[in-house]
Amino acid sequence: MRALFSHAGRRRSIPPPASPRQSFSATLMEDDIASAEAIISRWNADADGNTFAKVTSLFHAGRAEAREFLHAIADLQRAMVFFVSGECAAPAAARSAALVRAQTLMQIAMRRLEHEFHQILCANRDRLDPESVSSSTRTRSSAFSDDTEASDDDEIRAAGESIGEVEMASGVAMADLHAIAESMIAAGYGKECVRIYKTLRKSIVDEGLYRLGFERLSQSQIQKLDWEVLDLKIHSWLGAAPVALRTLFSGERILCDYVFAGSDSIGQSCFADITRDAATLFLGFPEHVAKTKRSPEKLFRILDLYDAISDLWPEIEAVFCFESTAAVRSQALGSLLKLAEAARAMLADFEASIQKDTSKSPVSGGAIHRLTRYVMNYLAFLADYEASLADIYADFPLQTPTPLPESFFDSASTPASPSSASDGAAAAFAISLRFAWLVLVLLCKLDGKAEVYREVALSYLFLSNNLQYIVNKVRESHLRFLLGDDWAAKHAAKARHYASSYERLGWAKVAAAVPANPAAEMDASEAWEKMKGFNLMFEAACRCQADWVVADLGMREEVRASVASLIVPAYRVFYERCRAALRDSSAAAAAVVRFSPEDVKNRVYGLLDSGSFQSPLRSASV
Known part of the structure; x- marks a missing residue:
């Protein structure tokens, strides 16, 4: 009886048998784990004697193999979810054993994907440059799509028909990175994936700015630079700014969005951590320049910097649109405000320099x-x-x-x-x-x-x-x-009015030396006195104005013609009258008629063009 009751007790402690459907699902999951183990173990670089896995890249060995590896991880994850859920009625020991086995394989697979992710990022540094990234996004590879029936080689050839070799390689690398990132994030290993990505891409952004000629300088370092040196650095920054915003940072944003397309929050966080510091420093350079010692001559560079940031503002807002990159937008706006403040101060200094x-x-x-x-x-x-x-x-x-x-x-x-x-x-x-x-x-x-x-x-x-x-x-x-x-027109007329005043005052005595009625009869003595007076006034005016200039060629000709018209016509009549009056006089008396009307005209036209005059082009400087 004790034996019977004991046997019955044992039977009551055994759970009811699982349904055929539950047993079948568990069997399928165990088969998935076994299948995953086969390919994951094949690429376990930590296993003894597995030299092939240590020296070969999974994603370069064959795209079918890489797809199978990623599918195995998905199957493994699905099996792990099944064994920890209430759907599985298998004994606890069996479930535990299956989970430990699956978890061990998952860790091996994740280490492999970490290695592959790092290797792809390193091996494609040049192919993942911003320009290639921008081009490749127009024809993104779908190498890991389950919906396509085309072979991997067909896909790559199709991509190659529309983009160049570099862009094709870039697109393939981006697709690989995206597939790995999705797999690792889904398996709960997103932190490891993001850590690798941020470390490598941050160094590439920093290197990109360095290649563009941007040097990280503090405010105190910039303050100590001579203007000639700082001017060269400003020139370099102006050339780098469009490339940095429209290519470097924009390309990084495109790459980040694509690799982490499955998670906006992770993609935004990655992009912010990779570019925020570099972009803030880059866009902070104009503010440092604005804080240097002011002088009117620096105003043009200040305005160049202001123009550059203003022109690039749409790109700044579009690329750094996240809350996590608000510091970049704030820095760009802060630089604009400081540059505007410096420009106003410099123009005020310029006005003061005129007045002083x-x-x-x-x-x-x-x-x-x-x-x-x-x-x-x-x-x-x-x-x-x-x-x-x-x-x-x-x-x-x-x-x-x-x-x-x-x-x-x-x-x-x-x-x-x-x-x-x-x-x-x-x-x-x-x-x-x-x-x-x-x-x-x-x-x-x-x-x-x-x-x-x-x-x-x-x-x-x-x-x-x-x-x-x-x-x-x-x-x-x-x-x-x-x-x-x-x-x-009004000020040109005013300038001509000033010139007329010069003509009137500068040649008044010469004009007055010609008799009001130059054709009036006069004797030899009177003619000699009047001609002598004219000679004295004319020669004095020519000596006085020998170094005087009219800078503008057109006005110079107008002034000469005006002076000549003021003197020569009346002098011509006076000249003829004097010659007639002195015709019968002594040679000494006749010699007083020294200047013919043409001589007077030529002397006038020889004035106002001093060789000592300096062209505006020679001394014009800002």
Whole structure:
């Protein structure tokens, strides 16, 4: 009886037999584990005597083999999920043994995929460059798609028909990386995959910036650089910026998005960790430059940097659009603000330098003052940055001690009022106003410098020369569109008015030496006295004006013609009358008629073109 009851107790402790379906599923899963073990063990580089696995790349040995390996991992994972779920009614010991076996194989497989992932990234450094990545994404390989029936060789050949050899290799490598990443992430080994990817790709981004000529410098290091050296580094950065944003960082974003296409969060995190520091440092360089010692001559480089970031802003926002890369966008915006601040300060320094100019020495011959050359060349270059300046000064209206005269502008291009104009027209008007003010500051300074000349006629000639130079600079540069044709015409007329004042004052005594009625009868004595007086005045005027110049060729010819018309016609009549009166006089008396009308004209046309005059091109510098 004890034996029977004991046997019955044992029977009651045994669980009911599994259903045929459950037993069949467990058998299938065990078969999957066994199949996975066959291929995974074949590529276990840690196994003794497995030299083939140690020296051969799984993904280079054959694409069918690589696909089989990845399918084996998926089957292995599915089996592990089955044995830990409530669906499996196998004994606990059997389930545990199956799980341990599967887990061991999974670890071997993951170590292999880590090795393959690292090897593919290293072996394809050149093929995974940004340009190749961008091209290959147009024809992405589907080497590990379960839906295609085409062979791997057919797929690669098809890709090769539309992209080049490098792009094809890049596409294959990207497909391999994507397949490995998906497999590792699905198996719970995403951290290991991401660690390898970030370590290798971060070094490639840093190397890419280095090859573009970008050198990581701190604010203190940049402050210590001579301007000539810093200017070269700015030039290098300007050349590197479009490539860095549109190719290097953009290509890295494309690659990251593709490799980790199965997980947006992992892809974003990877891209942020790989590029954030490098991009922040790169886009922080302009801010460091903006903080260096100011000088008006640096303004153009500051505006170049401002233009570069402004032009690249759409790419910056598109590539670094994640919350995790907000620091990059903030740095780019911070650099823009600092550059704008520096530009405004430098332009204010430029205006102050005009007002503070204390040079008192008169320019020889009333020629163009060095301040005029400097300011107008500066403004002519600056006018090319109209759009940038309009943006920089959008919220900073011009404050002037006195209102600008209405005649300073082309009235046709002046908005009726800031409120009635469009934003673009208002911004353009604001910048035109600022340029007009700077020219007016220069003109006021020139008025003061004209007062140092002892001869009033030379003062007017100085003003005429400098104003005409200003008009010419406006007409031949973008300043024409800022100040307007009417502005140029009005100031050209003013320059001609100054020239007329010079003619009147510089040649008044010579003109007065010719009798009011040159054809009137006169005796020999009277003719001798009047001709002698003319000779003295004419020679004095020629000696005095020997070094005087009219810089503009067109105005020079106009002034010469005007002076000649003022003197020669009346002198011609006077000359003939004197010759007739002195015809019967002594040779000494007749010798007083020294200058024929042609001589007078030639002497006039020989003036105002001193060899000592310096061309604007020789001293124009900014």
